[in-house]
Amino acid sequence: MQVIDWDLAVTTGTRLVRPGPQVSREEARQAVTELRTLSREAEGHVREFTRIHTETAPQPATIVDRPGWIKANVDGFRVVLEPLTERMSSGANQPPAIVTAVGSRITGVEVGAVLAFLASRVLGQYELFLPPDPTGQAATGRLTLVAPNIVHAERELGVDPHDFRLWVCLHEETHRVQFTGVTWLREYVRSQMTEFLLASDLDLPTLLERLRNAADTVADVVRGGEGSLIDAIQSPGQKEILDRLTAVMTLVEGHGDYVMDAVGPAVVPTVGEIRAKFAQRREGGSRLDRTVRRLLGIDLKMKQYAEGSTFVRTVVDRVGMDGFNKIWTSPQTLPTSQEIANPSAWIDRVVNTPALPA
Numbered sequence: 001m002q003v004i005d006w007d008l009a010v011t012t013g014t015r016l017v018r019p020g021p022q023v024s025r026e027e028a029r030q031a032v033t034e035l036r037t038l039s040r041e042a043e044g045h046v047r048e049f050t051r052i053h054t055e056t057a058p059q060p061a062t063i064v065d066r067p068g069w070i071k072a073n074v075d076g077f078r079v080v081l082e083p084l085t086e087r088m089s090s091g092a093n094q095p096p097a098i099v100t101a102v103g104s105r106i107t108g109v110e111v112g113a114v115l116a117f118l119a120s121r122v123l124g125q126y127e128l129f130l131p132p133d134p135t136g137q138a139a140t141g142r143l144t145l146v147a148p149n150i151v152h153a154e155r156e157l158g159v160d161p162h163d164f165r166l167w168v169c170l171h172e173e174t175h176r177v178q179f180t181g182v183t184w185l186r187e188y189v190r191s192q193m194t195e196f197l198l199a200s201d202l203d204l205p206t207l208l209e210r211l212r213n214a215a216d217t218v219a220d221v222v223r224g225g226e227g228s229l230i231d232a233i234q235s236p237g238q239k240e241i242l243d244r245l246t247a248v249m250t251l252v253e254g255h256g257d258y259v260m261d262a263v264g265p266a267v268v269p270t271v272g273e274i275r276a277k278f279a280q281r282r283e284g285g286s287r288l289d290r291t292v293r294r295l296l297g298i299d300l301k302m303k304q305y306a307e308g309s310t311f312v313r314t315v316v317d318r319v320g321m322d323g324f325n326k327i328w329t330s331p332q333t334l335p336t337s338q339e340i341a342n343p344s345a346w347i348d349r350v351v352n353t354p355a356l357p358a
Contacts, residue, residue, distance in 0.1 A: 005108030012112025013070040020148025042169035052181035126175035174256040254308015
């Protein structure tokens with residue numbers, strides 16, 4: 001059973017996405033070359049500062065345009081949703097083929113529209129979930145930078161292009177270091193996402209109720225209210241799993257922001273100007289833009305940056321980088337959402353508690 005028409009999602013997204021900034025062929029070539037070089041440079045800075053090391057050889061970032069980012073994310077979605085698709089395909093009460101076909105096309109258009117919105121805003125990301133390589137081997141993660149969006153942002157902000165590109169690379173390379181240096185972290189996030197998906201209630205009455213909740217959420221947000229579609233469609237069983245996922249993603253995003261700002265002053269001369277202008281940009285946008293961001297939970301992501309960065313800064317200030325790095329020992333040493341808001345509780349539980357004898 002195909003829940004989403006993925007080809008239609010790619011086609012829709014690439015058709016709807018806004019064109020990137022006007023650049024000459026030479027300007028585009030220079031931007032791509034510099035971003036690849038700076039990603040390697042940033043990785044060295046990040047590893048030295050965080051003291052997270054890995055046997056994985058450094059790799060340059062993959063540079064894409066907006067349609068390329070859409071295609072990459074559709075590939076990732078297919079991998080993430082595979083357990084749910086398999087479960088639905090093996091179910092006893094299969095809907096008629098025409099219902100499945102129509103439904104998959106509708107969701108394909110919806111996914112494509114969302115990706116088109118995001119594709120003009122994302123500067124970069126560490127892709128955790130990739131299709132197997134041509135030999136059938138499971139693929140590792142990949143750092144992707146969206147060159148047109150980085151160029152657009154640096155022009156819009158009026159900042160030094162070289163400094164801004166390195167600053168962006170510092171944040172994104174922190175994610176590569178996290179997920180390659182902490183060997184269990186990628187599998188932990190994957191297992192939590194799979195558990196979240198499989199906790200869905202898939203019977204028709206429940207799905208209809210969720211859709212009604214989603215419609216009410218859209219109407220409320222347009223009127224200026226709070227809430228997101230994610231909150232509206234999840235089941236009670238998923239809330240606990242989402243809480244764990246939110247905590248770990250708040251940690252990795254906050255750690256990325258903390259490292260970016262901590263390393264920045266030594267290697268990015270204009271980091272103060274960049275940070276101030278970028279923070280203002282994150283909060284801006286038209287009313288429509290802000291409404292869509294709330295619906296998609298993007299405002300929550302912005303809050304994660306701030307809360308996670310505050311948590312990391314507080315812990316490092318109190319127990320040093322080596323004390324903070326105990327956070328990467330195992331899933332049990334990750335902070336809960338409550339500990340993100342109360343770093344002292346995490347320090348007492350993990351750092352100040354003597355380890356049990358083996």
